[in-house]
Amino acid sequence: AASDHDPRSSSTKGWALHQAAAEVLPGGVNSATRYVGHPYAFAGGDGAYVVDLDGNRYLDYHAAFGAILLGHNAAxxxxxxxxxxxxxxxxxxxxxxxxxxxxxxxxxxxxxxxxxxxxxxxxxxxxxxxxxxxxxxxxxxxxxxxxxxxxxxxxxxxxxxxxxxxxxxxxxxxxxxxxxxxxxxxxxxxxxxxxxxxxxxxxxxxxxxxxxxxxxxxxxxxxxxxxxxxxxxxxxxxxxxxxxxxxxxxxxxxxxxxxxxxxxxxxxxxxxxxxxxxxxxxxxxxxxxxxxxxxxxxxxxxxxxxxxxxxxxxxxxxxxxxxxxxxHPDFYTRTHALGERMRSGLSSIVAELGLDATVAGFGGVFSLYFAAGPIRGYRDLMRNDDQAYAAFHRRMTDKGFLMIPMSLKRNHVSGSHTEQDIDRTLEAARDVLAGMKA
Ligand code: PLP
Known part of the structure; x- marks a missing residue:
């Protein structure tokens, strides 16, 4: 679970490392999209999880922009x-x-x-x-x-x-x-x-x-x-x-x-x-x-x-x-089923709450657009509410769920995620989305 202290606070090790990083790396990171206003600094990863320098554990759907396919540090x-x-x-x-x-x-x-x-x-x-x-x-x-x-x-x-x-x-x-x-x-x-x-x-x-x-x-x-x-x-x-x-x-x-x-x-x-x-x-x-x-x-x-x-x-x-x-062809049946479980769960939440949001994806990949559907091409995405996505992302991070920070990107289910992981994520997403609506 996420720790009970604010991961954005200046008393964290992550914040201190970002201060040091800013002296020797432009913007404190080695790839521009890695700094998104939150001092992420990771110490390790294991399966579907990553752990930051302060010991907070996150369920990881960012998956290094999708480079992690089977799970972190897969034996x-x-x-x-x-x-x-x-x-x-x-x-x-x-x-x-x-x-x-x-x-x-x-x-x-x-x-x-x-x-x-x-x-x-x-x-x-x-x-x-x-x-x-x-x-x-x-x-x-x-x-x-x-x-x-x-x-x-x-x-x-x-x-x-x-x-x-x-x-x-x-x-x-x-x-x-x-x-x-x-x-x-x-x-x-x-x-x-x-x-x-x-x-x-x-x-x-x-x-x-x-x-x-x-x-x-x-x-x-x-x-x-x-x-x-x-x-x-x-x-x-x-x-x-x-x-x-x-x-x-x-x-x-x-x-x-x-x-x-x-x-x-x-x-x-x-x-x-x-x-x-x-x-x-x-x-x-x-x-x-x-x-x-x-x-x-x-x-x-x-x-x-x-x-x-x-x-x-x-x-x-x-x-x-x-x-x-x-x-292991079951990798595909499993990740596709978990992706579908996530997408249909999110779609139900969106419908229940009456949000102007659309769930998209394929296989183990899912995205939440803050725009009413249908979304077929880029033109439709220009209606997306980036601020709403940023708020969603931030609140999910605070609950220990690491999603991609940019609004028009995607999240990844890896070979290490489980049904319980998906269900826990949906529970958290329901809280966050209901809170954003309130
Ligand atoms: N092509 C696609 C579809 C990508 O998403 C990316 C990276 O995000 C690239 C190419 C570039 O790959 P790399 O970052 O390994 O240079």
Whole structure:
């Protein structure tokens, strides 16, 4: 349970560490979204729980933005990692058995994958995907969706979460981005095939690829219609452009074969990261041999480089995670059932209290929008009440339930959560939401 002292008080160890951090880390953190006005500082994690420096225990649905898939410090991953430490640090020449084993496993489980490259992060995987698409098509433009996040690099640094006046306009993710990169990225509306078709009409034979999160979890959970995904597949093929599924969140989480297995549509390229190695850094890009062979240093023309690519510890962790998922298909039935239990519980509470809120999600992922439904695309999300979500988040934290702090993101049920965890969370959410209404 949460402790009975205020975790935001200046007498906590977390607060003191944040003071020290602010001296040596910009903003006191190593990734901008980790500071949200609350001095979170963690000491450890175990299964579905994390513990902060002051000893407060939280039931964790943040799950490191989804990088924790099986649960914190899962022995099925950590034990093989422990055995690999001291043996397979790094070589910088040739290949290891681990890299071949990992790529083989990925090509076995991902429907559209014939070959794979390993990167260190999701951003590196999407950067490689976009570069490969440009090389393969000889075209420069990229289509992404308003609200979609594909990492921090220039090629995808446009129109992630936008203030209403900037949505669909020219909204850079950061200062310092090349104008040409921004101008080469075109913005469409999710679940609106006509918005994509219009871009192909406006820029004939100039679009290299459409990149999409098959479910845009960076704005919660906009579940695509079957027609939308099938329509995008047909449209990109007809136009000679590639379809890239960024499965950095959905991959391995929603099904062993990713969301492409769920929807039955194969992209040209697929990117991975996050949950793939249950918290160890690794990313990947997979696709057909004909495209992936462009990375071949002898015969190809696209540079594949990276000192740490395919490193032994990350490869070991990814192999262990995939092996576990392969031998425990109940991971999917369990997390999907728990996710459904959470979503239907939250929906009942919202209905009972008569709130202008909508519960969304898929599999083990759930989001609570403070906006009346239906929510189909980003346009609908512009009605979301961010202040209400912030209040909900803060009060849930105080009760010992760690949810994602940003209003348009998602929460994750891992392989370690139980029915009792979900029921306790629903009880707390009922109290919080009733209190917010009062
Ligand atoms: N793609 C998606 C869909 C993501 O959610 C993220 C990270 O949030 C990335 C790519 C970038 O991955 P990384 O943070 O590992 O660079």
């Amino acid at each position: 099925v991953v950590d034990d093989p990692v422990r055995a690999a430490v001291g043996k397979v640090d790094l070589f910088g020449l040739g290949v290891t058995e681990l890299e071949v084993e990992l790529a083989t496993k990925v090509t076995e489980v991902i429907p559209s994958a014939e070959m794979m490259i390993a990167t260190m992060s999701g951003s590196e995987a999407t950067a490689q995907a976009v570069r490969l698409a440009r090389a393969a098509t000889g075209r420069q433009l990229l289509v992404k969706f308003q609200g979609g996040f594909h990492g921090w690099h220039d090629a995808v640094a446009r129109n992630v979460i936008s203030r209403p006046e900037l949505a669909y306009g020219r909204d850079p993710l950061s200062a310092g981005i090349l104008d040409t990169a921004l101008d080469s990225t075109l913005i469409a509306e999710f679940n609106d095939l006509d918005s994509v078709r219009a871009l192909f009409e406006q820029f004939p034979e100039r679009i290299a690829a459409v990149i999409m999160e098959p479910i845009p979890h960076n704005v919660g959970a906009l579940v695509p219609t079957q027609e939308f995904v099938e329509g995008l597949r047909a449209l990109t093929s007809a136009e000679g452009a590639l379809l890239i599924f960024d499965e950095v969140i959905t991959g391995f989480r929603h099904a062993l074969g990713g969301y492409q297995e769920v929807v039955g549509v194969q992209p040209d390229l697929t990117t991975f990261g996050k949950g793939m190695a249950n918290g160890y850094p690794i990313g990947g890009l997979a696709g057909p041999r004909s495209l992936m062979e462009r990375f071949d240093g002898q015969k190809g023309d696209v540079l594949l480089a990276g000192t740490f690519n395919g490193y032994g510890i990350g490869a070991t962790a990814a192999i262990a995670t995939i092996d576990h998922l392969r031998t």
